[in-house]
Amino acid sequence: QVQLVQSGAEVKEPGSSVKVSCRASGNTVTYHSIMWVRQAPGQGLEWLGRIIPILGVTNYAQNFEGRVTITADKSTTTAYMDLSSLRSDDTAVYYCAYSGNYKLHYFDYWGQGTLVTVSS
Amino acid sequence: QSALTQPRSVSGSPGQSVTISCTGTSGDVGGYNFVSWYQKHPDKAPKLLIYDVYKRPSGVPDRFSGSKSGNTASLTISGLQADDEADYYCCSYAGSPSVFGGGTKVTVL
Numbered sequence: 001q002v003q004l005v006q007s008g009a010e011v012k013e014p015g016s017s018v019k020v021s022c023r024a025s026g027n028t029v030t031y032h033s034i035m036w037v038r039q040a041p042g043q044g045l046e047w048l049g050r051i052i053p054i055l056g057v058t059n060y061a062q063n064f065e066g067r068v069t070i071t072a073d074k075s076t077t078t079a080y081m082d083l084s085s086l087r088s089d090d091t092a093v094y095y096c097a098y099s100g101n102y103k104l105h106y107f108d109y110w111g112q113g114t115l116v117t118v119s120s
Numbered sequence: 121q122s123a124l125t126q127p128r129s130v131s132g133s134p135g136q137s138v139t140i141s142c143t144g145t146s147g148d149v150g151g152y153n154f155v156s157w158y159q160k161h162p163d164k165a166p167k168l169l170i171y172d173v174y175k176r177p178s179g180v181p182d183r184f185s186g187s188k189s190g191n192t193a194s195l196t197i198s199g200l201q202a203d204d205e206a207d208y209y210c211c212s213y214a215g216s217p218s219v220f221g222g223g224t225k226v227t228v229l
Contacts, residue, residue: 106171
């Protein structure tokens with residue numbers, strides 16, 4: 001079993017940045033990957049990007065290229081999602097998810113979600 | 121990368137079966153056997169139901185099954201139960217990125 005614990009809710013002003021953390025614990029493995037997904041109010045799930053911490057490889061959704069940065073601290077098995085130039089339509093619940101093998105393309109452990117509200 | 125196409129809603133009575141389609145392109149659904157399905161209840165994190173088109177994680181009832189034909193994947197829920205009322209999302213690998221479907225609300229009548 002793997003547990004993912006995300007940082008708490010944030011309220012940000014338009015134009016600013018937000019950084020959400022996701023700490024993995026339990027039976028984590030070296031060659032895992034972390035995905036970030038968001039859900040805006042009344043909307044569906046949206047794929048933001050993925051990181052393979054051991055390789056330092058990241059992939060981003062085209063729509064967010066240049067605005068989202070995903071990083072990881074291998075020593076603390078914590079991943080981070082940084083979203084810049086925030087707009088009101090970035091208001092959403094952001095989730096991280098874990099896959100036990102970076103070659104796989106599904107994610108069986110999820111964080112509890114972090115609400116990011118963008119408002120002036 | 122455009123979102124995969126799912127019906128906005130499907131419904132069925134308890135005990136019946138419902139099928140949710142997920143249509144993409146040869147660049148995602150049709151090009152890889154890496155389609156997964158997630159169930160999402162309101163205010164809860166998504167839960168993995170199906171991966172690699174038809175495989176079920178341990179603990180997921182065999183009432184849930186997946187398949188694929190060409191650029192369209194499908195999720196079938198058999199023996200519909202009240203707790204199956206939720207939103208369902210398909211997700212497909214599409215090269216480096218992945219892409220989700222728009223989601224389907226399943227209503228148990």
